[in-house]
Amino acid sequence: MNVREETISKINQLPEELVGEVNNFVSFLLMKHDRENWQLWDLFSEGKNLAESDFSDYLSNLEEYEERLARREIQW
Incomplete structure (x- = not known):
């Protein structure tokens, strides 16, 4: 399993309210690198x-x- 698949697997284990936080962080990272x-x-x-x-x-x-x-x- 590569890092992307491992990360997605961990996200799938999170409760819905924490998925929103992960989404915000991913958006931040995307913006930071743009x-x-x-x-x-x-x-x-x-x-x-x-x-x-x-x-x-x-x-x-x-x-x-x-x-x-x-x-x-x-x-x-």
Whole structure:
């Protein structure tokens, strides 16, 4: 039995909910080895990380702004 057949045999033994995870991982591997799609994914995840990091600072910046407004240090 070759590696492909062994892998398929193992997948066939998995419960259905785990087959979905294997499918997602296989999709990831296919994308990773497709240079163009991998570059797009890399750009997307980089942008996602940037957006999330900026958003985490948003609330503290907003609270500081509101406090400065309340102290009349700045005007709206």
